[in-house]
Amino acid sequence: MKADKEFIRESVADIIGCEVSDIKDDTNFVKELEVNSIQMLEIVAAVEDEYDIEVKASDLSKYDTIDKIVSALEEM
């Protein structure tokens, strides 16, 4: 599945309330941007809606950087 990295970055910035430029490809949302558990669910929901996929609760940690989200989508 082809992933639109900039769309994902903009979605994450919108949810966190930060600038797009604050989110590098390998910035960890939880450790570096203090994203909480609710915001992680929102980020995953945005990805699920855009790409019509289902992310398991046990896989949330695979979606905590832009790079990891893109990789996860490309593997699908």
Next chain:
Amino acid sequence: MRRVVITGIGPVCALGSDHEEVFTRLCNKEQVKVRLDKCTPAREKIKAEWYVPFPDLYSDGKYADKLAQAEKEAAKSAYAAAKAALIAMDDAGLEKADDNTMVIVGTDSFSMEELIEETVKFDTKQKMYSMMIPYTIQSAIASWVTIVLDIHGMSSVINMACASSTTSVGICYENILDGKCDMAVCGGTSYIGDRNMTMFKGFEYLKCSSTNKNGDVFPFSKEKNGFLLSEGAACMLVIEELEHAKKRGAKIYAEITGFGCTSDAYNIVSMYPGGTIVEDMLRKLIGDKKVDYYNAHGTATILNDEVEADVIRRIFGSRENQPAINTSKPFLGHTLGASGALEIGVCADSIMHNRVHGNLCGTVLDDLNYVPETRDMQVDTAVSASLGFGGHNSAVMIERYRD
């Protein structure tokens, strides 16, 4: 000292409207579920395949006279509560409750379906049902119970997510203990359907509901991935001060001997780390009593079950010292605001029959006295726990009634 006993149990759920029937079917591990209708407009967005349907409460004609007005004017959640209250009164052998009987009904969401329909009608056609306010306000649920029972004590709705109806029973228990009244009709109701099953999708975003293709759920198991949703259900109980019940020759199912209620004050979804607030609540509730049976919140979610299992292990110790543990949600679905009262009814029947119903499960978590198959055993003391979103925790202790 005043004592409080359960004398009437009125469930309305997919497994029936008679608590003995519901308990028997739970012991047979019956799961009533239907596939999500493929005509649902948003069907493709919802990953879940199955849910437990709202029971047909309108076509059996039972209590038709008493419910005639509610059938026309009440939202489904309110109608279900009113019907459950009438069933509980019948079960308690009561024609009429004391005039100052207290009514508290727990519930979860707003009357979503009705509210959405009226909002959309007003938005698109500038028309609405002229009685939309009494139709959709949550307090109407308690009002309808008082109207159909014709009683005038304090009445209210409690809104504490999945802990709503456990708390409603607990508050009524404390009010009877305090002498404010001798009887209460208490429990919970839930109806979350609408033409798109919007709430189902909402729970999916929260990673709470099972998307298993065959509708199985795996509480307290390594395979757990969420609960089976219920479209709606209700359960009301009649509880009474002991002397009041004895005086009228009531059948006593069990005695309520404790109530605990706390708030995590931590997160709007997740439980307090390690479940220590729940642990403190349960320790205070249980004291040094030996608990035979623990009806868990047991949602089969990653968020709940690991934490609840740890709390159980810390309080009771290793598997051989733990009470028998089960959860009624795999069969009833997660009935949210109605779940606690339904489960208190199950606890009372477990005590009456000395039986703990079996469960669905996969590979059960280590060191947990979980009950995969229905077990005949002495049940003198039971605890029913409900742990709701937003950190609402409550639990009720129920014991065999002894004179």
